[in-house]
Amino acid sequence: MPTTNSRAIELALLISLDTELQLKVREIRNEENVRKWMYTDHVIGANEHLGWINRLKQDDRQIVFAVLSEERSPLGVVSVNAIDRLHKKADWAYYLTGAARGGLGSALEYSFINFIFDTLGMKKLNCEVIEGNNAVVKLHKKFLFQEEGFRRSNILKDGVRIGVHFLGLTKEDWLAGKADIQAKYKEVFEKFSISIRWQLCEATADHPIDQIEAESASNNLGGYSILNDL
Numbered sequence: 001m002p003t004t005n006s007r008a009i010e011l012a013l014l015i016s017l018d019t020e021l022q023l024k025v026r027e028i029r030n031e032e033n034v035r036k037w038m039y040t041d042h043v044i045g046a047n048e049h050l051g052w053i054n055r056l057k058q059d060d061r062q063i064v065f066a067v068l069s070e071e072r073s074p075l076g077v078v079s080v081n082a083i084d085r086l087h088k089k090a091d092w093a094y095y096l097t098g099a100a101r102g103g104l105g106s107a108l109e110y111s112f113i114n115f116i117f118d119t120l121g122m123k124k125l126n127c128e129v130i131e132g133n134n135a136v137v138k139l140h141k142k143f144l145f146q147e148e149g150f151r152r153s154n155i156l157k158d159g160v161r162i163g164v165h166f167l168g169l170t171k172e173d174w175l176a177g178k179a180d181i182q183a184k185y186k187e188v189f190e191k192f193s194i195s196i197r198w199q200l201c202e203a204t205a206d207h208p209i210d211q212i213e214a215e216s217a218s219n220n221l222g223g224y225s226i227l228n229d230l
Contacts, residue, residue, distance in 0.1 A: 006193040011065035013198050015056050024074045025066050028097045037133050075100045078112055089124040103188035109143050111194040117171045124170055131163040144177045145169045
């Protein structure tokens with residue numbers, strides 16, 4: 001659990017940030033060690049980046065957060081994608097600037113998995129990792145993801161066809177094992193106090209944030225808080 005010395009980390013909706021912060025997120029997205037593990041790995045231009053953010057406002061199958069430091073400097077992005085409310089499943093992904101170290105990735109993964117299962121009410125969480133990114137595959141497996149397949153020669157990178165790992169985690173497996181994870185990585189998690197801020201003011205019946213299972217939502221989910229802007 002967070003302590004008085006924990007670093008405050010806020011996840012804020014990317015669409016809610018001012019343009020200056022949004023463009024700082026673009027700088028992280030264009031870091032070589034970030035984009036080389038993306039399906040789209042070219043250098044993103046400012047107009048392309050802002051256009052993508054604008055389209056997010058109309059996309060009810062994605063929720064994209066900027067990861068902000070105590071000084072509100074962007075550290076990366078975390079998102080839930082391909083939200084399927086009928087089958088209660090979704091994909092997720094995140095990236096952090098190379099300067100963000102000290103266990104933030106692990107703390108973020110733990111908190112965001114809780115958010116997706118406990119608050120969004122999903123039952124299955126999936127992710128894809130490009131071949132060669134072994135550190136991320138290993139990290140996901142530490143958090144109970146299981147490798148559900150490897151699609152060989154699936155994408156083209158730098159003129160070479162490479163594969164993609166497919167990993168998945170069920171809510172049932174997460175609930176059964178999260179206490180052990182929390183105990184094992186307690187010292188890492190205590191370094192950070194992660195809050196998730198999102199807006200409900202424009203929610204509609206078809207918007208994912210209106211699909212919260214009220215009985216499972218709380219204000220203290222596994223060591224992080226959810227701050228709703230009404």
